[in-house]
Amino acid sequence: GQNIDQPTEMTATEGAIVQINCTYQTSGFNGLFWYQQHAGEAPTFLSYNVLDGLEEKGRFSSFLSRSKGYSYLLLKELQMKDSASYLCAGGRYGGSQGNLIFGKGTKLSVKP
Amino acid sequence: GAVVSQHPSWVICKSGTSVKIECRSLDFQATTMFWYRQFPKQSLMLMATSNEGSKATYEQGVEKDKFLINHASLTLSTLTVTSAHPEDSSFYICSAPKPDRGYGYTFGSGTRLTVV
Numbered sequence: 001g002q003n004i005d006q007p008t009e010m011t012a013t014e015g016a017i018v019q020i021n022c023t024y025q026t027s028g029f030n031g032l033f034w035y036q037q038h039a040g041e042a043p044t045f046l047s048y049n050v051l052d053g054l055e056e057k058g059r060f061s062s063f064l065s066r067s068k069g070y071s072y073l074l075l076k077e078l079q080m081k082d083s084a085s086y087l088c089a090g091g092r093y094g095g096s097q098g099n100l101i102f103g104k105g106t107k108l109s110v111k112p
Numbered sequence: 113g114a115v116v117s118q119h120p121s122w123v124i125c126k127s128g129t130s131v132k133i134e135c136r137s138l139d140f141q142a143t144t145m146f147w148y149r150q151f152p153k154q155s156l157m158l159m160a161t162s163n164e165g166s167k168a169t170y171e172q173g174v175e176k177d178k179f180l181i182n183h184a185s186l187t188l189s190t191l192t193v194t195s196a197h198p199e200d201s202s203f204y205i206c207s208a209p210k211p212d213r214g215y216g217y218t219f220g221s222g223t224r225l226t227v228v
Contacts, residue, residue, distance in 0.1 A: 042205055042219040099146045104155040
């Protein structure tokens with residue numbers, strides 16, 4: 001299977017750090033993506049992990065453990081504009097081109 | 113680079129009519145286009161994969177006769193919702209693999225379909 005699980009909602013305070021977890025069944029995925037999505041808009045790419053470990057990009061970091069089927073997105077120095085849904089997605093490769101299988105998303109609310 | 117233009121951004125149609133959504137790759141050739149649907153507060157669900165010059169591959173549970181996909185050129189893929197019903201009201205979005213495969217995928221801006 002390719003179920004992807006992440007918390008439905010989270011709340012954090014401006015300036016704080018928040019970690020959004022994602023677990024998935026390990027079969028069939030090559031790489032783990034994180035996207036940010038504001039309501040009614042297209043997802044925006046945040047990060048991509050294909051190997052185990054931590055990838056850091058400014059205020060955002062993402063971690064992957066393939067053996068555990070586990071990833072997290074870490075957001076530092078939270079800003080109000082970070083209030084959005086964060087989607088964990090597995091890259092599935094089959095045939096000539098792969099696609100993304102998305103989790104249900106975590107709605108993050110950043111409060112003053 | 114690797115921009116996908118999706119139109120229309122929103123559309124309201126009457127029940128029973130058909131609606132066409134277009135996705136164009138502006139600065140690259142998209143041999144493959146993925147079509148997703150997203151209901152409110154739900155995730156993006158893959159509907160189908162279109163490949164230029166061949167039939168689309170539909171995910172389980174998606175009616176191929178209702179959601180017609182055409183990928184006649186390397187820069188244009190279309191999704192037509194036929195005989196639309198209120199339950200088809202959703203956010204439809206296309207996505208294509210980026211040509212350099214660096215970070216995978218580029219998305220269209222999405223189409224909000226409301227069937228009344």
